[in-house]
Amino acid sequence: MSVLEVARDVLAVALLLAGTFLCLTAGLGLLRFPDVLARMHAGTKPQVLGVLLVMVGAAIRLQGWSATWMLLLVAVFQMLTAPVSAHMVSRVAYRRRHVRRDRLLVDELRTGGGGAGDRVYKGDEPADAPPEEPATALAESREEDGRAENGRAEDGVR
Amino acid sequence: MTVVYWAAYGMLGVGAFLALVRLGIGPSLLDRVVATDTLLVIIAAGLAVHAGLERDPTVVPVLVVVSLLAFVGSVSVARYIGGMLVGSADDGQDVGLPEAAEERAARAAEASR
Missing domain, CATH: 1.20.5 (Single alpha-helices involved in coiled-coils or other helix-helix interfaces)
Incomplete structure (x- = not known):
């Protein structure tokens, strides 16, 4: 085993371990944070960075291009879909009053008493x-x- | 190498277990959605770690399916409950629902202090 191969394996294993550590922090944050938005903040750490690290680590370890392309596909798909689902879940969380308003610094969704009357939301x-x-x-x-x-x-x- | 196995699967297992605890205790539906999302991501990461450590590319197509499944699940639940809402003109939140259970608990803690 040449020095280059050893270095490659060490790098791959380090990336895999970093990704799994992010998964652990996501679990901890999910359990300890106070409301839905904060839990989403913790839960989406492994969704982008963790998945990217693990995919790069696995792609270094695996031989052959087909596996690498599929791992790249998973990474790109995660980066495309994570903001969409986070946006939808957080908007519904706000409207269903699962947000701790006493902890918000900026609240851009509050409409204020405009006297417009109650209405059903368009959009989702x-x-x-x-x-x-x-x-x-x-x-x-x-x-x-x-x-x-x-x-x-x-x-x-x- | 054994140390790496234990460390990687141990961290993944503890993370998945904590996500499962959050999935169990809620308290709201959206907490459970977020926990399920995280759990699926941890499962995908575990499959990729297995593929990487064993040099075994057979589970890689499963990864694609799992990551698709997480997205479809959370978006469909969000759309499902998003369709039932009535917005209030006062604060932009739903009129028919009580305030967040977390907020109420925080207020009770404030009052008792």
């Missing part, structure tokens, strides 16, 4: 969800119904 609901402003939509549909009724009545008179 299924396509058959109720309309955005229930009261306005109800008034509009009643108005439309009334217009239809009047039209029919006028037709009857003529």
